[in-house]
């Protein structure tokens with residue numbers, strides 16, 4: 139039997155392989171709520187424009203509501219022979235309300251339908267991700283408030299560089315998440331236009347009201363060009379790009395947690411809630427959640443890559459290739475959303491080993507720059523020379539097996555006679571972080587002010603929602 143939704147000119151059924159490669163219901167069934175909402179908006183508009191009768195529109199809306207509750211309750215049988223969500227819904231509608239169901243597809247096509255459904259879906263994803271990132275930021279800010287003056291080693295090249303505060307380190311991720319949220323917000327603005335009514339590609343001869351359907355679905359306006367409306371997938375690409383960058387941020391943080399929790403480093407501990415054991419090595423506490431966040435980034439970047447490749451050779455307008463836009467994107471969004479929640483959980487869970495952090499912050503001559511800066515300030519030495527003098531002092535400390543702050547004044551003066559005991563005081567890690575008061579610097583008072591201002595922003599935002 140040929141397909142009852144489009145099989146008018148077909149005498150034979152499709153080959154089983156044709157059906158298998160063509161079917162998309164396993165993926166696009168996740169668009170059921172959006173598909174039904176868009177159909178309701180379309181039917182109401184058709185009636186308002188006198189294209190179908192009010193009574194048909196009423197029956198269509200009622201039938202669609204029934205289908206929505208059937209799907210929600212798990213009482214709906216999705217049929218692969220009906221290819222996709224659009225035809226599954228329409229076919230069930232015909233069972234429920236009879237021939238009036240056939241009027242729903244007036245002045246639209248599955249091409250504008252799927253573009254509309256997926257825009258609505260991606261818009262929901264953006265809102266969910268934004269809420270997740272806000273919770274992540276809040277968790278970071280709360281921990282930063284507690285640890286505004288907890289000193290830790292700051293690294294470049296993963297070599298001990300200068301002491302920083304743990305709160306400052308956490309706030310760096312708050313800034314990244316803020317940029318991520320900005321990217322999602324920007325993408326949302328651009329995606330919030332309605333393709334519905336573009337029909338197959340050329341528009342329609344029926345007197346439809348695209349502004350009305352756009353409004354009913356919460357879109358800002360109808361898309362201006364019908365060819366663009368059915369063939370654009372920028373909205374998925376943009377949100378996947380934002381997702382890929384956000385996932386990379388989470389992955390970098392996850393990597394830090396893996397490093398920090400290694401017994402070799404031991405700066406941070408995760409509780410039993412966010413670690414797992416080994417089946418053979420009883421002592422192990424593995425940071426699996428962090429490792430999986432790091433790994434899930436691959437899925438997100440992969441989905442972006444895959445869709446860019448799907449789109450790159452496509453002429454206008456709709457091509458069936460575009461059906462491949464959904465699975466990877468949906469999996470990527472789910473992965474990102476889970477990764478955000480996992481990182482938020484770990485931020486709340488982790489406990490810094492403050493003593494170890496403080497000790498490590500002073501290792502590796504981390505306050506050498508402070509000594510060089512002191513030579514510049516107190517002795518008016520050019521920085522290059524101060525750098526050189528400090529280098530000789532570090533070499534001496536290393537030869538004597540001492541940390542910088544453990545050196546005696548005569549030992550320092552053997553290298554530079556004008557050094558006074560005031561220099562010794564800048565060599566502690568606390569004085570080092572306290573001195574970094576430049577805007578955006580790691581001084582505890584800066585960190586406290588930043589954390590407080592972030593908390594205020596997040597509170598304000600939450601109150602506005």
Ligand code: ARG
Pocket residue numbers: 162166222248249252456458460461462
């Ligand atoms: N399942 C299709 C998709 O996801 C829906 C649109 C199909 N349009 C068509 N002309 N076959 O893209």
